[in-house]
Amino acid sequence: MKRINKQCLNCGGEFLPKTVASVYCSHICSKKAYKQKSKQLRNEAEIKALADKIPENRAFISVPEAGMLFGVAKRTLYRLVGQGKIPSVNLGTRLVRIDRRVIEGMFGPARSLPQAEIVPKKKLYSLExxxxxxxxxxxxxxxxxxxxxxxxxxxxxxxxxxxxxxxxxxxxxxxxxxxxxxxx
Ligand SMILES: [Zn+2]
Incomplete structure (x- = not known):
């Protein structure tokens, strides 16, 4: 059976595969793809570790936590807080807390992180x-x-x-x- 050219999953270049299972044109591309995948897995593990530290029932979260949960750049959040578009509670120097519900309203539900799904419901605080x-x-x-x-x-x-x-x-x-x- 005649083998046909494939497109490398890493560089996109055409190559003649050595076996039907080949997806990369070269060892270099295969190695690069592997490295990228490991890096991605490491990032995901870091995000999950951070997310695990944020109790689901906490209504007020820090800007870095909000950035992580909602996938929004911290810089953007700080800007919106500065402009008063996101109301904040200041618990002290560098202790700005923002209402999770407000962020949900602006950016939609938090990213679905593995542990978020096993927590049945979130509790809201009344600060009246x-x-x-x-x-x-x-x-x-x-x-x-x-x-x-x-x-x-x-x-x-x-x-x-x-x-x-x-x-x-x-x-x-x-x-x-x-x-x-x-x-x-
Ligand atoms: Zn390649």
Whole structure:
């Protein structure tokens, strides 16, 4: 049977295949394609590792996290935040947090990453004042120092909101944190 020319999957050049299974014109192209594939797999593994660190139930995410989840350049997101097109909560220097729902509204659902599919539903926080405790209220109610409250809020990525002089956190999350199964 006469072999026919094929197109190399790497360089696109025509070549006469050595076997019917050949897809690359040369060792060089075969090696290049292999390297590219490994690099792609490494990138995917890195993205997945990063995504695993973002709890599905967190409504407020950082700009790098949003960039990764929604496949949008960080520069673009920072620009939109700067222009006020994406509302943000500033928890301190370099601690801008943005509402996941707003990003979903602009860019569609988060990229489907393997672990995202096994989490059944996402929980949304209400940061309305009536649904929140102030840090002082939490300290009094659960008999702990305000410093500890702040530490726990950071540790468990509980969103906060500043209204006037006071910082507020959602009652639901705080109740769950101090009445629930967390070991502090
Ligand atoms: Zn080639």
């Amino acid at each position: 004042k009536e649904d929140c405790y102030s840090i002082g209220e939490i300290a009094g109610r659960f008999q702990i120092s305000e410093g500890s409250v702040y530490n726990h809020i950071r540790k468990y990525s509980i969103p906060t909101r500043q209204i006037g002089k006071h910082v507020y956190a959602p009652k639901m999350e705080i109740d769950k944190l101090y009445n629930g199964n967390h070991f502090l």
